[in-house]
Amino acid sequence: MSARGHVLEVLAGASAALGLERDYINDLNVYPVPDGDTGTNLFLTVQAIIDEVGASPVGDLPGLMAVVTRGSLMGARGNSGVILSQIVRGACDSIAAAQTFDAAAVSDALRQAAEAAYRAVRQPVEGTMLSVIRAMADAATGSPQTISLPVLLTTVSTAGAEAVDRTIDQLEALRRAGVVDAGGYGLLVLLRGAVAGFLRAETGSQPPAAVVADGSDRRRGRASRHIAGIPPDAIEDSRFRYCTSFLLLGEELDAADLERFVGAQGDCALVVGGEGMLKIHVHTDHPGAVLSYASAHGTIDDIEVADMREQTRARRARLRLDQRVACVAVAAGEGNKTLFRELGCEAVIDGGQSMNPSAAELVAAVESLDAGEVVVLPNNGNVILTAEQAATMCDRQVAVVASASLPAGLAAMVAFDAGATATANAVAMQEAMLRVRSAEITHAVRDSEIDGVAVHEGEVIGLVEGRLAASGDDLRLVFGDVVRTLGTQGAELITILTALNGCGVSVADLQRTAAEACATACPLVEFLFQEGGQPLYPILMGAE
């Protein structure tokens, strides 16, 4: 395969590996700023190299190395991207001089890559990309001279992985957050991907698993747990707000002078490049000041200003899943179950009048959720005790909001806020529930006397808060009476959950009946009809 083919394969391998791990690397990112973009920055920097090579017709190795160097410099994004561009530069300079890709050349390339990376950073910090590239270079240098290239690459990869593991103990910010360094891990992923691409180009076959970054790396499992558990206050915000980077083009650019000025405007300052083009990166509160100073010395291009405070907030929001609250409801009827789900309830289990779920079913529903705290809505008087019992059996914090009916439970569900704690939710949901009066319309199951009124089997009865409000043979008339009762008692909004199969009445009939019943007595009442589908009760109502 040609030199160009090799380089493209190496880049494609690096890009593919970073593409797979990009989100994960973003989540790892707590140092130097927890802005959660290291994976994206590394990925896009490699992408820029690919674009540059793709746009250039160069075919000889030294020429290609110059194009790769230029692409990495122009496309470098963020702190990690700029440091990567220097690693690339060191390695490319070395390979261009050696004109080959054998073990000795690769070993020397790693050495020069590490040196270039250290040179770029004003105050090198261990536990970062720098320590990882140096560990790789040391492993290569320390290998026997006769080593074959695949074995050398495996050795380097292993040393890199060990260096990544060590980062957690090298940097206080990482130790507190319990993660390995994102840039260091990203560099390892990139290297493994690049090696896989190289071996593919050499042999035309798949490389051995040991050198492939396939997302199943052991650090992945270990650090994933850590990520979820990062206490928010273990991570400090950057002192500075804007991650600012741009290219500066011009004759005789004074890199040392620019570095002094930029360094005084913030931290993480990097001024790299040469030959008429510098890449400048800094975390600062005054991107404008940096840009205008630089623009006095040359032409600025590819300006990128990212608000790290916003990025940090977004990263936190993404990782806060384990601290969130979810809700479990017990409900009967497809319509009602859908409604609970649409209101944000993540688990809805079947149950209700005469079909109570067991405590074990409730526990299983609670524990199936990816949430640290759970609110349970029993939605039936007969299920409240079971729910309270289940709450004591769960492996996490559970709050039971003692909703005795579906309309009460729905009102409570409206007040649910996934951003608040289970306890705060329980209070708010309880309050919302208490503002609702429940009513139901059903058929009497036997002849009896309810609240002093004789009712006959099969007769339509309307109950408000469990007390008989109306009865008769016509569902519509009873419904109208109940609606008027609720309206004149101060209801502003009446929710009507219907299950009218076999009743010979349509929703449109009920809408007319409701409007007529309230037209004079309580004309301001609003109605909301929903298909509930619950058994036994053609109509359930909540008035608030």
Added chain:
Amino acid sequence: MSLLTLENTAIVVDSTCDPPAGYFEGPGLVMVPLKVHFGDETYRDGVDLSPDEFFAKLVAAPMLPTTSQPTVGEFAAVYSRLSQEYEHVLSFHLSSRMSGTYQASLTAAQPYGGIEVYDTGTVSGTISLLVELLRRRLGEGISHDETHAYVEHFARQNHMIFQVPTLEYLRRGGRIGRAQSMVGDVFGIRPLITVQDGELVAYAKVRGERRALETMTALLREHTAPADAVKLITWSSVADDKLPALEAALLEARPQASVVMHGRVGAVVGTHGGPGMFAFAMIVE
């Protein structure tokens, strides 16, 4: 230092201030458009596309449009011209937590002296209200310090609330901020959203049209005393029936209040809020 007046002061805004039609056509007033992209077609908000044309397109579009902020160069061109023609240039932009527009304008203003760029911390018609009330002061002439103090006062004391029929557009545009977990569009819920610390946040989850209107009015009651001469702006995405009812409720709650102007939701805010959005903003002067 001379007083700032309507004659010597230019005001720059971006198109997310959703002003009444034609408001920024006068001398010394410049609205820099953000852009809205329907597939490969790009339109300048309020320039190539009126609110009515936008919402007609939005409803018919197979895919949601996207938006983009003005470039540094677009702001620089405006500042370069105005800084030669005017002694003072004031530039007001939507919250820097919602868009990079403020940052772009700040960067563009850097080389020119005398341009004050403000992050208003809010969005949409609220910014038009600020501009109008500030212009009334410029009519009398005010000092630089007074101008700054008034803008600060407005930024701290204003309140705005809007109602959307669905949260779908906010969610798809990723602009929902801390209102993320809010449920809308089901069970008669009317999503009510306000701005806090420069971000959109859920104000309340209310069911039913009447109670939603009452809750919007409650924001006015909560932040004002009965005798306050509150200044209001109301605005909506389509010129329809919502605003008269809202205004009636607001003026009933605070009879001393006055509605200074009526805005229209433009293409960029409309992309993120969707059709059927209506709102008011208030300030006690």
